[in-house]
Amino acid sequence: MKLTDLGYKDHFEKYRAEQKLLQFEVGRVISEHKERYVVITEKGEYDAEITGNLRFSAKCREDFPAVGDWVALSIFDPDFSIIHHILPRSAVLSRQAAGQPTEKQIIAANIDYALLVQATDRDFNLNRLERYLTICHASGVSPIIVLTKTDLIDPDTLASLIDKVRRREKGLPVFAISNETMDGLNEFKSIIEKGKTYCMLGSSGVGKSTLINRLSGRDTMQTGAISDSTGKGRHVTSHRELIILENGGILIDNPGMREVGITDQEEGLGYAFDMILQRAPECRFKDCTHTNEAGCAVIEAVQSGELDSDVLENYLKLQREISRYETSVAEKRKKDKQFGKILKDYQKRDVKGKGN
Template sequence: MDNIYSEGITLNLKSLGWNQTFEESFKAYESHHFIPGRISIEHKGLYTVLTEHGEMLGEITGKIRFNATGRHDFPAVGDWVAVQANPQEGKAYVHGILPRKSKFSRKAAGLTTDEQIVATNVDTVFLVNALNQDFNLRRLERYLLMAWESGATPVIVLSKADLCEDIQKYLDEVETIAFGVPTFAVSAETGTGLDALSSYITEGETVALLGSSGVGKSTLANKLFGSEVLKTNGIREEDGKGKHTTTHRELLVLESGGILIDTPGMRELQLWEGENSLSHSFQDVEGFAEQCRFRDCTHQNEPGCRVQEAIENGELSEERYTSFVKLQRELAYFARKEDQKLALAERAKWKKIAGDRTRVHRK
């Protein structure tokens, strides 16, 4: 297994993002002589784990697998875990996952209602959008909603600034949907804006890069890392859309002590949760709704509807309101589906436990 940290970077708990909160959570495992580690890459059934002894290839115990009721019960990139380490062989057994301080999730692609955890224990999320024809405010709204719900702090990064003739136009558009969110126009080619981003990646701080394919996440990560550690591709000239480069999530430790998590491009971004942050992301819509004459206003044909009035006089764009309604309905649908799924999983778990006890009793 390649170790990109063998030169110039010494792995220690602080550089990996360890803090007092994680230390308190880890006390439950100390009597077992386990050590803490952080998941840097998720493979099929295996994990790359970073520890003070270096990189190790980890696998989960049967107990974790047995008790799991869903994807959230398995390790994900960014997780702190308690491992039984074998440094000589470069192997580790994952016995537990420490409580997460943040979790960025989306609905897994496909017809099933499954959670896909993109990254955990993230302090700041760089929401990367390219300043080309693939720029999309509605997609950015989704990213913002998910970032707020994750528990991390969003920062909007407008990449490929060297290819844009009117940067201010895009900055003004972003300002209409991202209230108070720091926004930076950057160029990995010229270095413009990179210093501003570096200020977020200090020792022990974890930043995740999120965005569609071809927006320049891997190129940006390489610039911030200081070397070509991630493969990069260009974009299709005819539509400005990217070709997939990153195929897996990966946690990188910088020489400065900061931590970057690069993620695959996500053109399909279906929400997993976010109802609590809908009001935060759509403060303008919620503000107008509070001024409606009737509390149960559906914002359709009721008299005194402030939302419809705002759309008519240009205070609120119809596209923005339509996006709000769509996200609201999507969240409500998945909340109902998840409740049903959790109930079935819990029932199956206890049925299995009861069956095991019956077999033991018969013996």
């Protein structure tokens, strides 16, 4: 297997030469679990860990390798290799780390397309879909909407769901498939490009693992059932993993995400809700919040039926999340700066005390 088959591009090689990293092997991180990594190179797969220097210099979670990263490494044997350097990332999908309001968690790096998977039964949720779209647009990743389990609903209901998605998310590709009857699967397979990287996003139990098995042509992923009592999926994928598909496409699977926290993704919000931004310049006030101002063109669009009220409510909710995240980050930086000043003053006094 060549590096180009794994998505390697010319700018990575140029960077390696500029940074004098050519003495190291280069590979792509295909799985990560508790700071232990599996890296694939032209020679095969290797267990890896990062150098002490890389660990010491890391200021946050983003500074550690993530699935999809290209890394420079030294290989000693199949069970032991060392990652020295992470090559610059492009198109990084990230979300707010669970329980850590100032931390980002990288979902996957160096992504071309995101497959936004929703089941057509109890999982279907347009507001959640817009969360995923906000993340994608902020990262420069092209989204593709995939509706699964179409065999569980009648054709009229399916047509209605597809229409809802297309009316609310205009211009985006939408595919409806069944992993059981295979309906729509060949059409979906035909868009997967060799050497391109796809990241699969969705809740537990929407059929991601089964879909991967269909796309890869083998039982790559273990599959699980849905709880009849709760309607919720059971976790099957426990960590992120990169898989080479039957036609040469590259797919990154993710554990089902119950929470999709938004970070500093204001630009992505604008793309995901472009119908609001198109009307905003018509508002009477330049700083209109689209909540209760007189002369708000966005509110008028809702009142006239041109814009769905759910769209505006979800937009305002995500906007508040972005504002809270940015405020939390600013407060953390302020506290870190104050602590650094206290530490510096203490060190100065300590030096003076020793001098006396």
